[in-house]
Amino acid sequence: MLLLWLVTPNQRLTSWFLRALVSRASKVCPTAMDFDGSSTIRRRQMSVTELAVYVDLIPWHRFGFCASNSAIFKAIEGYSKVHILDFSITHCMQWPTLIDALAKRPEGPPSLRITVPSCRPPVPPFLNVSCEEVGLRLSNFAKFRDVPFEFIVIDDPSYLASTEIMPKESSHDFHFESLLNHLTPSVLNLRDDEALVINCQNWLRYLSNIEQPGSSVQYSSLRDAFLRTVKAFNPCIVLVVDEDSDLSAPSLSSRITTCFNYLWIPFDALETFLPKDSSQRIEYESDIGHKIENIISFEGLQRIERLEPGIKVSERMKNAGFFSVPFCEDTIGEVRSLLEEHASGWGMKREEDHMLMLTWKGHNSVFATAWVPIDLQD
Template sequence: MMQFTETYCPSPLHKIPPLPNLPVSKNQMYRARPWPGFPTPKSLGNFGDANCMEQLLVHCANAIESNDATLAQQILWVLNNIAPPDGDSNQRLTCGFLRALIARAAKSGNCKLFTAMANVHANDLSMNNHKFSIIELASFVDLTPWHRFGFTAANAAVALEGYSVVHIVDLSLTHCMQIPTLIDSIATRLEGPPLVKLTVAGAMEDFPPMLDLSYEELGSKLVNFARSRNVVMEFRVIPSSSSNGFSSLIEQLRMQQLIRVENGEALVINCHMMLHYIPEETLSSGVPNTSSPIESTSLRTMFLKALRGLDPTIVVLVDEDADFTSNNLVNRLRSAYNYLWIPYDTVDTFLPRGSKQRQWYEADLCWKIENVISHEGPQRVERLEPKSKWVQRMRNASFRGVAFSEEAITEVKNMLDEHAAGWGLKKEDEDLVLTWKGHNVVFATAWIPA
């Protein structure tokens, strides 16, 4: 983390360096919201364009990284006045990055004004700590296809025929919210429902969205729901952490492998937006005596190879199609800004301003932005990788991709019909990709041992 060389932050008197090739909107003028120590100009001019705001964020990130506290402070002041938290989608997106940059700048502790600003914005982000009830979370994840897309595609892939026992290992960001719809689909099998064994990694980290009850209580509710559908379910939670590649979960599954093979169980590994929390190559796994430091210290590579060693029947991998892994702050900022405009854009289509759900939704996004921008090292856990990288990882781990059935594609399309017109679906080889206005959002892939 950078250390500012200044011990105080004087009000900047010089102008921001010119921003080249920025589109100008004649109609966008903003009333300045003063910060302590700054004069209030009559107008900030035409800084409201999304491209301009991105450029300002880049200039600010560069100023922070080069320890130019005065310039960073000046640009943050401009951003504060053109990106209100209650503005349009681009302004709210920029406000999230503004807060993240303030938090990054404040970490040095050398500038009292940055620290004060960070404290003010920290109060605004209190919604990050909200713990959902089951009903709230189920409603929350159903708001958009962001999660439902993966649920629908995965359920079609894992509703296996011909097995009397199906063991599902659920690595999910949404606390098993996919399982009730999976139970419904399994319950209608012509040969009768199988015995369902559900194993959940009780993650030790608190990533939003958070749940207000324990996994034991959640498991009891799921078992009762399955019983109401005439499906017998066994539930087990294994405390495990993404920070070490879910090592305790893998070990428990390995110990049961012989019994599973003898009983002819199907082993389904469902990975829903959780694997990107496993550290990638930029972090050391502490493996000694390695000849190839990059490959051998990648916990993601080690995790996938361990999965392959379990000989699963099928692995479904669903995640967001973006790249947040760069060690360069500006590159990471650009990548995140040009991906996270999508959820801010979509929220205007289904949630009114001021609603609690909208506050929760955007607090979740702000948590992600702050983690990507203001944290480094093990604290930076939002390390998304694009579909192409995960596909290569799976192939390197000796998995082979399988195509989703036409029935699965039809189900996804029917689900998308329930949402705003901007959502779309496209096929890329064997994979399915959710799109918003033509831009890739979330991918779903299915794999079997090669």
């Protein structure tokens, strides 16, 4: 593994699949491999500055940030108070850009509240500061930009986080069912005079899409329960961004094929501009390896990477009572400007249900969608 930088992207990708298969085999014969039930890949925690560089390497995350922020900005026009429920894995890296845009609003900035859950999937990137510290930094930036700001963390006593030990794959449930019990108007302090925004960036895939016998959740899966819960809050807009691939199949061979045919994209994209011995590239690829290991090595509730393609997510949104809304031309222009800052292989196209699709050399990679409750449909 120390010499991965010497070979081609496909060879490096293949090596991660081989590692995942070895990890899977170790679960069959644990005494031979001394398997302890956790991921074999250990990742360091990044500083905030390092995380900013990380999300800027390729537009994998920034595409969703840009499309969502522009759609949010348009949706909250005329509102003096805004409340964002943020469900994401990138530690609020999306929000400085929106705060800056709100500061420049001709009618003046609204007061902004951002609420985040204390629980988070144990997946990269990991940060070396707490949610509260992230909120403090955002508060300081908002104060500098003269934007009234409040940051709230939904505390869940059942979620035990540690800043000293990396989260383990064995914590596969993430207490999401407990989190759903905390998603109530009273706990969230929802207010009638606020524009409510639901932001889901690379989040839905970690909510189980399988039925859980004996679960107290009344819907078929936690994923559906979450969508119907937030729909009941009557938000003015819901943003859903995720990777466009189907990695939830029960068949291992199907997952291996689909996963390989999809995850070559970031490996290939990184190869176009980072040197062979780049620590940034090796670290980014290691995070993808973390994902591959979970997709290939684990089954049941421990297999948390249950990605669904955009078309399937759209079906779920419609079944939950949402209606898709188009991104405006200003948003399209902002996304295109963002992509111009990166390698020429990146592109964008429009799909059904007003979906924006990030592409690499013509291949679908990340989708962005915007939704409103059917009750609010114009």
